[in-house]
Amino acid sequence: MSIAGQDRLDSPHPLAGPVGIGGWLILPLLDVVINPFYSAYEIHSVLTGWNLLGAFVGGAEDGRFEAARLPLLAYTFTSVVRVALAGYCLCLMLKRSPRAPRWMIIYYAVELVLGFLDFFLYRTVEDMLQQASSQDYWVLPFIAAICLIWIVYFRRSRRVANTFRSREEADRQLGEIFS
Incomplete structure:
Protein backbone atom coordinates (compact mmCIF):
# COMPACT_ATOMS: atom_id res chain seq x y z
CA MET A 1 0.00 0.00 0.00
CA SER A 2 1.38 3.36 -0.96
CA ILE A 3 1.55 6.31 1.36
CA ALA A 4 -0.79 8.29 -0.90
CA GLY A 5 -3.42 5.60 -0.50
CA GLN A 6 -3.63 4.73 -4.18
CA ASP A 7 -4.13 1.04 -3.41
CA ARG A 8 -7.23 1.63 -1.30
CA LEU A 9 -10.55 0.78 -2.92
CA ASP A 10 -12.21 3.95 -1.66
CA SER A 11 -9.44 6.14 -3.05
CA PRO A 12 -10.39 8.58 -5.83
CA HIS A 13 -7.23 7.54 -7.68
CA PRO A 14 -7.55 4.82 -10.31
CA LEU A 15 -6.41 1.33 -9.46
CA ALA A 16 -4.99 -1.18 -11.86
CA GLY A 17 -7.81 -3.32 -13.13
CA PRO A 18 -11.06 -3.21 -15.01
CA VAL A 19 -13.16 -0.08 -15.41
CA GLY A 20 -16.75 0.43 -16.49
CA ILE A 21 -20.06 -1.29 -16.13
CA GLY A 22 -19.16 -4.76 -17.28
CA GLY A 23 -18.06 -8.08 -15.86
CA TRP A 24 -19.83 -9.05 -12.66
CA LEU A 25 -21.14 -5.49 -12.27
CA ILE A 26 -23.71 -6.26 -14.97
CA LEU A 27 -25.61 -8.58 -12.60
CA PRO A 28 -26.41 -5.94 -9.95
CA LEU A 29 -27.31 -3.55 -12.77
CA LEU A 30 -29.78 -6.11 -14.10
CA ASP A 31 -31.08 -6.59 -10.56
CA VAL A 32 -31.93 -2.92 -10.14
CA VAL A 33 -33.51 -2.87 -13.62
CA ILE A 34 -35.66 -6.01 -13.18
CA ASN A 35 -36.55 -5.67 -9.48
CA PRO A 36 -38.87 -2.64 -9.92
CA PHE A 37 -40.86 -4.51 -12.56
CA TYR A 38 -41.24 -7.56 -10.31
CA SER A 39 -42.16 -5.37 -7.33
CA ALA A 40 -44.69 -3.45 -9.45
CA TYR A 41 -46.21 -6.79 -10.46
CA GLU A 42 -46.43 -7.76 -6.78
CA ILE A 43 -48.12 -4.47 -5.92
CA HIS A 44 -50.57 -4.98 -8.80
CA SER A 45 -51.30 -8.53 -7.59
CA VAL A 46 -52.08 -7.33 -4.07
CA LEU A 47 -54.28 -4.49 -5.28
CA THR A 48 -56.25 -6.63 -7.74
CA GLY A 49 -56.60 -9.48 -5.26
CA TRP A 50 -57.65 -7.26 -2.36
CA ASN A 51 -61.37 -7.94 -2.75
CA LEU A 52 -60.80 -11.60 -3.64
CA LEU A 53 -59.31 -12.20 -0.20
CA GLY A 54 -62.82 -12.63 1.22
CA ALA A 55 -63.43 -15.62 -1.05
CA PHE A 56 -60.35 -17.37 0.33
CA VAL A 57 -61.45 -16.82 3.89
CA GLY A 58 -64.94 -17.96 2.99
CA GLY A 59 -66.75 -15.06 4.60
CA ALA A 60 -65.37 -15.99 8.00
CA GLU A 61 -66.54 -13.67 10.70
CA ASP A 62 -63.74 -14.49 13.10
CA GLY A 63 -61.61 -11.54 11.94
CA ARG A 64 -59.28 -13.47 9.63
CA PHE A 65 -60.44 -11.44 6.63
CA GLU A 66 -59.42 -8.11 8.13
CA ALA A 67 -56.33 -9.51 9.82
CA ALA A 68 -55.05 -10.99 6.56
CA ARG A 69 -55.03 -7.54 4.99
CA LEU A 70 -52.43 -6.16 7.41
CA PRO A 71 -49.59 -8.42 6.19
CA LEU A 72 -50.63 -7.66 2.61
CA LEU A 73 -50.36 -3.93 3.32
CA ALA A 74 -46.91 -4.47 4.83
CA TYR A 75 -45.91 -6.56 1.81
CA THR A 76 -47.09 -3.77 -0.50
CA PHE A 77 -45.07 -1.24 1.50
CA THR A 78 -41.91 -3.36 1.16
CA SER A 79 -42.50 -3.56 -2.59
CA VAL A 80 -42.83 0.23 -2.84
CA VAL A 81 -39.57 0.63 -0.89
CA ARG A 82 -37.89 -1.80 -3.29
CA VAL A 83 -39.09 0.10 -6.36
CA ALA A 84 -37.92 3.46 -4.99
CA LEU A 85 -34.54 2.20 -3.81
CA ALA A 86 -33.83 0.24 -6.98
CA GLY A 87 -34.77 3.22 -9.13
CA TYR A 88 -32.46 5.52 -7.18
CA CYS A 89 -29.59 3.03 -7.34
CA LEU A 90 -30.13 2.58 -11.07
CA CYS A 91 -29.88 6.34 -11.61
CA LEU A 92 -26.67 6.50 -9.57
CA MET A 93 -25.15 3.57 -11.45
CA LEU A 94 -25.97 4.99 -14.87
CA LYS A 95 -24.49 8.36 -13.86
CA ARG A 96 -21.47 6.51 -12.46
CA SER A 97 -21.85 8.52 -9.30
CA PRO A 98 -19.26 7.97 -6.55
CA ARG A 99 -22.25 7.45 -4.22
CA ALA A 100 -23.42 4.38 -6.18
CA PRO A 101 -21.36 1.76 -4.29
CA ARG A 102 -22.56 3.02 -0.90
CA TRP A 103 -26.19 3.05 -2.06
CA MET A 104 -25.87 -0.41 -3.60
CA ILE A 105 -24.60 -1.70 -0.26
CA ILE A 106 -27.62 -0.05 1.38
CA TYR A 107 -29.84 -1.56 -1.34
CA TYR A 108 -28.61 -5.10 -0.65
CA ALA A 109 -28.79 -4.63 3.14
CA VAL A 110 -32.41 -3.49 2.75
CA GLU A 111 -33.07 -6.40 0.36
CA LEU A 112 -31.75 -8.77 3.02
CA VAL A 113 -34.08 -7.37 5.69
CA LEU A 114 -37.08 -7.10 3.35
CA GLY A 115 -36.47 -10.59 1.97
CA PHE A 116 -36.77 -12.07 5.46
CA LEU A 117 -39.72 -9.82 6.30
CA ASP A 118 -41.56 -10.73 3.09
CA PHE A 119 -40.99 -14.43 3.72
CA PHE A 120 -42.58 -14.25 7.16
CA LEU A 121 -45.39 -11.97 5.96
CA TYR A 122 -46.22 -14.47 3.23
CA ARG A 123 -46.15 -17.33 5.73
CA MET A 128 -54.34 -17.04 8.41
CA LEU A 129 -55.96 -18.43 5.31
CA GLN A 130 -55.20 -21.96 6.51
CA GLN A 131 -53.37 -22.88 3.33
CA ALA A 132 -50.45 -25.21 2.95
CA SER A 133 -47.14 -23.39 2.97
CA SER A 134 -45.65 -22.91 -0.47
CA GLN A 135 -42.25 -21.59 0.66
CA ASP A 136 -39.58 -23.53 2.47
CA TYR A 137 -37.09 -22.10 4.92
CA TRP A 138 -34.18 -22.88 2.57
CA VAL A 139 -35.05 -19.63 0.80
CA LEU A 140 -33.76 -17.59 3.76
CA PRO A 141 -30.08 -18.67 3.56
CA PHE A 142 -30.27 -18.22 -0.21
CA ILE A 143 -31.47 -14.60 0.21
CA ALA A 144 -28.79 -13.95 2.83
CA ALA A 145 -26.00 -15.43 0.69
CA ILE A 146 -26.90 -13.41 -2.40
CA CYS A 147 -27.17 -10.12 -0.51
CA LEU A 148 -23.97 -10.66 1.47
CA ILE A 149 -22.01 -11.62 -1.66
CA TRP A 150 -23.03 -8.38 -3.39
CA ILE A 151 -22.34 -6.28 -0.30
CA VAL A 152 -18.79 -7.64 -0.18
CA TYR A 153 -18.44 -7.16 -3.95
CA PHE A 154 -19.38 -3.48 -3.75
CA ARG A 155 -16.94 -2.96 -0.89
CA ARG A 156 -13.92 -4.73 -2.36
CA SER A 157 -14.17 -4.85 -6.14
CA ARG A 158 -11.56 -2.99 -8.17
CA ARG A 159 -14.05 -2.59 -11.01
CA VAL A 160 -16.44 -0.84 -8.63
CA ALA A 161 -13.66 1.36 -7.24
CA ASN A 162 -12.49 2.33 -10.74
CA THR A 163 -15.95 2.85 -12.22
CA PHE A 164 -17.53 4.93 -9.46
CA ARG A 165 -14.69 7.20 -8.39
CA SER A 166 -14.95 10.94 -7.97
CA ARG A 167 -15.57 12.72 -11.28
CA GLU A 168 -13.83 15.87 -10.05
CA GLU A 169 -10.69 13.92 -9.19
CA ALA A 170 -10.76 12.11 -12.52
CA ASP A 171 -11.15 15.42 -14.40
CA ARG A 172 -8.31 16.96 -12.39
CA GLN A 173 -6.02 14.04 -13.20
CA LEU A 174 -6.96 14.23 -16.87
CA GLY A 175 -6.18 17.97 -16.85
CA GLU A 176 -2.75 17.27 -15.33
CA ILE A 177 -1.97 14.78 -18.08
CA PHE A 178 -2.74 17.23 -20.88
CA SER A 179 -1.29 20.38 -19.31
Missing part, protein backbone atom coordinates in the same frame (compact mmCIF):
# COMPACT_ATOMS: atom_id res chain seq x y z
CA THR A 124 -48.44 -15.34 8.05
CA VAL A 125 -51.01 -14.83 5.30
CA GLU A 126 -50.89 -18.54 4.44
CA ASP A 127 -51.41 -19.45 8.09
Whole structure:
Protein backbone atom coordinates (compact mmCIF):
# COMPACT_ATOMS: atom_id res chain seq x y z
CA MET A 1 0.00 0.00 0.00
CA SER A 2 1.38 3.36 -0.96
CA ILE A 3 1.55 6.31 1.36
CA ALA A 4 -0.79 8.29 -0.90
CA GLY A 5 -3.42 5.60 -0.50
CA GLN A 6 -3.63 4.73 -4.18
CA ASP A 7 -4.13 1.04 -3.41
CA ARG A 8 -7.23 1.63 -1.30
CA LEU A 9 -10.55 0.78 -2.92
CA ASP A 10 -12.21 3.95 -1.66
CA SER A 11 -9.44 6.14 -3.05
CA PRO A 12 -10.39 8.58 -5.83
CA HIS A 13 -7.23 7.54 -7.68
CA PRO A 14 -7.55 4.82 -10.31
CA LEU A 15 -6.41 1.33 -9.46
CA ALA A 16 -4.99 -1.18 -11.86
CA GLY A 17 -7.81 -3.32 -13.13
CA PRO A 18 -11.06 -3.21 -15.01
CA VAL A 19 -13.16 -0.08 -15.41
CA GLY A 20 -16.75 0.43 -16.49
CA ILE A 21 -20.06 -1.29 -16.13
CA GLY A 22 -19.16 -4.76 -17.28
CA GLY A 23 -18.06 -8.08 -15.86
CA TRP A 24 -19.83 -9.05 -12.66
CA LEU A 25 -21.14 -5.49 -12.27
CA ILE A 26 -23.71 -6.26 -14.97
CA LEU A 27 -25.61 -8.58 -12.60
CA PRO A 28 -26.41 -5.94 -9.95
CA LEU A 29 -27.31 -3.55 -12.77
CA LEU A 30 -29.78 -6.11 -14.10
CA ASP A 31 -31.08 -6.59 -10.56
CA VAL A 32 -31.93 -2.92 -10.14
CA VAL A 33 -33.51 -2.87 -13.62
CA ILE A 34 -35.66 -6.01 -13.18
CA ASN A 35 -36.55 -5.67 -9.48
CA PRO A 36 -38.87 -2.64 -9.92
CA PHE A 37 -40.86 -4.51 -12.56
CA TYR A 38 -41.24 -7.56 -10.31
CA SER A 39 -42.16 -5.37 -7.33
CA ALA A 40 -44.69 -3.45 -9.45
CA TYR A 41 -46.21 -6.79 -10.46
CA GLU A 42 -46.43 -7.76 -6.78
CA ILE A 43 -48.12 -4.47 -5.92
CA HIS A 44 -50.57 -4.98 -8.80
CA SER A 45 -51.30 -8.53 -7.59
CA VAL A 46 -52.08 -7.33 -4.07
CA LEU A 47 -54.28 -4.49 -5.28
CA THR A 48 -56.25 -6.63 -7.74
CA GLY A 49 -56.60 -9.48 -5.26
CA TRP A 50 -57.65 -7.26 -2.36
CA ASN A 51 -61.37 -7.94 -2.75
CA LEU A 52 -60.80 -11.60 -3.64
CA LEU A 53 -59.31 -12.20 -0.20
CA GLY A 54 -62.82 -12.63 1.22
CA ALA A 55 -63.43 -15.62 -1.05
CA PHE A 56 -60.35 -17.37 0.33
CA VAL A 57 -61.45 -16.82 3.89
CA GLY A 58 -64.94 -17.96 2.99
CA GLY A 59 -66.75 -15.06 4.60
CA ALA A 60 -65.37 -15.99 8.00
CA GLU A 61 -66.54 -13.67 10.70
CA ASP A 62 -63.74 -14.49 13.10
CA GLY A 63 -61.61 -11.54 11.94
CA ARG A 64 -59.28 -13.47 9.63
CA PHE A 65 -60.44 -11.44 6.63
CA GLU A 66 -59.42 -8.11 8.13
CA ALA A 67 -56.33 -9.51 9.82
CA ALA A 68 -55.05 -10.99 6.56
CA ARG A 69 -55.03 -7.54 4.99
CA LEU A 70 -52.43 -6.16 7.41
CA PRO A 71 -49.59 -8.42 6.19
CA LEU A 72 -50.63 -7.66 2.61
CA LEU A 73 -50.36 -3.93 3.32
CA ALA A 74 -46.91 -4.47 4.83
CA TYR A 75 -45.91 -6.56 1.81
CA THR A 76 -47.09 -3.77 -0.50
CA PHE A 77 -45.07 -1.24 1.50
CA THR A 78 -41.91 -3.36 1.16
CA SER A 79 -42.50 -3.56 -2.59
CA VAL A 80 -42.83 0.23 -2.84
CA VAL A 81 -39.57 0.63 -0.89
CA ARG A 82 -37.89 -1.80 -3.29
CA VAL A 83 -39.09 0.10 -6.36
CA ALA A 84 -37.92 3.46 -4.99
CA LEU A 85 -34.54 2.20 -3.81
CA ALA A 86 -33.83 0.24 -6.98
CA GLY A 87 -34.77 3.22 -9.13
CA TYR A 88 -32.46 5.52 -7.18
CA CYS A 89 -29.59 3.03 -7.34
CA LEU A 90 -30.13 2.58 -11.07
CA CYS A 91 -29.88 6.34 -11.61
CA LEU A 92 -26.67 6.50 -9.57
CA MET A 93 -25.15 3.57 -11.45
CA LEU A 94 -25.97 4.99 -14.87
CA LYS A 95 -24.49 8.36 -13.86
CA ARG A 96 -21.47 6.51 -12.46
CA SER A 97 -21.85 8.52 -9.30
CA PRO A 98 -19.26 7.97 -6.55
CA ARG A 99 -22.25 7.45 -4.22
CA ALA A 100 -23.42 4.38 -6.18
CA PRO A 101 -21.36 1.76 -4.29
CA ARG A 102 -22.56 3.02 -0.90
CA TRP A 103 -26.19 3.05 -2.06
CA MET A 104 -25.87 -0.41 -3.60
CA ILE A 105 -24.60 -1.70 -0.26
CA ILE A 106 -27.62 -0.05 1.38
CA TYR A 107 -29.84 -1.56 -1.34
CA TYR A 108 -28.61 -5.10 -0.65
CA ALA A 109 -28.79 -4.63 3.14
CA VAL A 110 -32.41 -3.49 2.75
CA GLU A 111 -33.07 -6.40 0.36
CA LEU A 112 -31.75 -8.77 3.02
CA VAL A 113 -34.08 -7.37 5.69
CA LEU A 114 -37.08 -7.10 3.35
CA GLY A 115 -36.47 -10.59 1.97
CA PHE A 116 -36.77 -12.07 5.46
CA LEU A 117 -39.72 -9.82 6.30
CA ASP A 118 -41.56 -10.73 3.09
CA PHE A 119 -40.99 -14.43 3.72
CA PHE A 120 -42.58 -14.25 7.16
CA LEU A 121 -45.39 -11.97 5.96
CA TYR A 122 -46.22 -14.47 3.23
CA ARG A 123 -46.15 -17.33 5.73
CA THR A 124 -48.44 -15.34 8.05
CA VAL A 125 -51.01 -14.83 5.30
CA GLU A 126 -50.89 -18.54 4.44
CA ASP A 127 -51.41 -19.45 8.09
CA MET A 128 -54.34 -17.04 8.41
CA LEU A 129 -55.96 -18.43 5.31
CA GLN A 130 -55.20 -21.96 6.51
CA GLN A 131 -53.37 -22.88 3.33
CA ALA A 132 -50.45 -25.21 2.95
CA SER A 133 -47.14 -23.39 2.97
CA SER A 134 -45.65 -22.91 -0.47
CA GLN A 135 -42.25 -21.59 0.66
CA ASP A 136 -39.58 -23.53 2.47
CA TYR A 137 -37.09 -22.10 4.92
CA TRP A 138 -34.18 -22.88 2.57
CA VAL A 139 -35.05 -19.63 0.80
CA LEU A 140 -33.76 -17.59 3.76
CA PRO A 141 -30.08 -18.67 3.56
CA PHE A 142 -30.27 -18.22 -0.21
CA ILE A 143 -31.47 -14.60 0.21
CA ALA A 144 -28.79 -13.95 2.83
CA ALA A 145 -26.00 -15.43 0.69
CA ILE A 146 -26.90 -13.41 -2.40
CA CYS A 147 -27.17 -10.12 -0.51
CA LEU A 148 -23.97 -10.66 1.47
CA ILE A 149 -22.01 -11.62 -1.66
CA TRP A 150 -23.03 -8.38 -3.39
CA ILE A 151 -22.34 -6.28 -0.30
CA VAL A 152 -18.79 -7.64 -0.18
CA TYR A 153 -18.44 -7.16 -3.95
CA PHE A 154 -19.38 -3.48 -3.75
CA ARG A 155 -16.94 -2.96 -0.89
CA ARG A 156 -13.92 -4.73 -2.36
CA SER A 157 -14.17 -4.85 -6.14
CA ARG A 158 -11.56 -2.99 -8.17
CA ARG A 159 -14.05 -2.59 -11.01
CA VAL A 160 -16.44 -0.84 -8.63
CA ALA A 161 -13.66 1.36 -7.24
CA ASN A 162 -12.49 2.33 -10.74
CA THR A 163 -15.95 2.85 -12.22
CA PHE A 164 -17.53 4.93 -9.46
CA ARG A 165 -14.69 7.20 -8.39
CA SER A 166 -14.95 10.94 -7.97
CA ARG A 167 -15.57 12.72 -11.28
CA GLU A 168 -13.83 15.87 -10.05
CA GLU A 169 -10.69 13.92 -9.19
CA ALA A 170 -10.76 12.11 -12.52
CA ASP A 171 -11.15 15.42 -14.40
CA ARG A 172 -8.31 16.96 -12.39
CA GLN A 173 -6.02 14.04 -13.20
CA LEU A 174 -6.96 14.23 -16.87
CA GLY A 175 -6.18 17.97 -16.85
CA GLU A 176 -2.75 17.27 -15.33
CA ILE A 177 -1.97 14.78 -18.08
CA PHE A 178 -2.74 17.23 -20.88
CA SER A 179 -1.29 20.38 -19.31
